[in-house]
Amino acid sequence: MEPRHSDRSVPPSTGVVVDRRGTGRARLPRPRAVLKQLGVWIPLLLLAVWTIGPLLIALSTSLKMPAAVFGQPGLIPQDPTWAAYSRLLTRPGFRTALLNSVILGFGTISLTLVLGVPAAYAFARLRFFSRHLLLVFILLPRLVPSLGLMVPLYRMAAALGVLDSRLTLIVCYTGILLPVAIWLLVGFFQQIPITLEEAAAVDGANLWKRLRYVVLPLSVPALTTIAVLGFREAWQEFELVLVLTTQPSSRTLPYELFRLLGDAHGGVPDFPMEAAFALFTMAPLILVYMWVERYVVGGITAGSVKS
Secondary structure: OOOOOOOOOOOOOOOOOEOOOOOOOEOOOOHHHHHHHHHHHHHHHHHHHHHHHHHHHHHHHHOOOOOHHHHOOOOOOOOOOOHHHHHHHOOOOHHHHHHHHHHHHHHHHHHHHHHHHHHHHHHHHOOOOOHHHHHHHHOHHHHOOHHHHHHHHHHHHHHHOOOOOHHHHHHHHHHHHHHHHHHHHHHHHHHOOHHHHHHHHHOOOOHHHHHHHHHHHHOHHHHHHHHHHHHHHHHHOOHHHHHHOOOHHHOOHHHHHHHHOOOEEOOEEOHHHHHHHHHHHHHHHHHHHHHHHHHHHHHHHHHOOOO
16 A cells, blocks of 8 residues: 555745744744843843943053054044053053952962861861851951951050051951851751761761862862952952051052053043953953853763762
8 A cells, every 4th residue: 555645745944944844934033032032132132232342442542652542533543653652561550459369369268268168167167056047147248348447456456566468458358258168168068968977987087078078079169169268368358458558569450540540641641541440350261251251161060970
């Protein structure tokens, strides 16, 4: 017997929806679906313009001469030049401020992790009196604005004779970031199955080895997030640097940018160098975020596969 063929031929996949009633007319997308897509793409487009627009304007300004900022208001410079970046790199105090910002960033990361990991592990694994109440009290310092800490911290630093010290700034930054770090790590440590640590204890691993070889490798995403927050906190902080430093050798990039505002180049405000300074300050954070995104995904994937 010959196989039966369907009376209706199946049209090739062309991306056009054909009416099932056999009229052959393509159905247009429903208005509700169109509005739903517009409701998603329009906010994303506005967010992209809001984020990228100022960066493009700053980049355009940094490639102009001071007199051409208002004389040539277009986004594309007519005669682009790197003179603003050359003046920035040769500016007195810039390299010292850059070095101080880098040292403060990595110092804050190190001290935050050294103090935060044991504290968070104790809250996540140990059972002691008023554990939840203490965990709530840890967040109380975050409720105090940084401006409210300026006078007390200055008086303490002046009484101890530790003004103009990088270690003083690192300790202050760590005290601001540590409550958030502990809360993030506590939630992450509690998600790690305790059976993994129990199996390691059966094999003879003590508390330090369980933390070092079991808990920390699985906590790479959380540790990386805290490291990024710590670096950002130290990189862009301004108020405490303004209060706790008096010497140019102790200041950071945000303070140097503050001092740069109002400087004139040939009688004209040097807006190109200000824009170059702002871009140069943001570039490390952007690169760190780009690197961390891939690193966090890789850490999650590696931690979810058993060897």
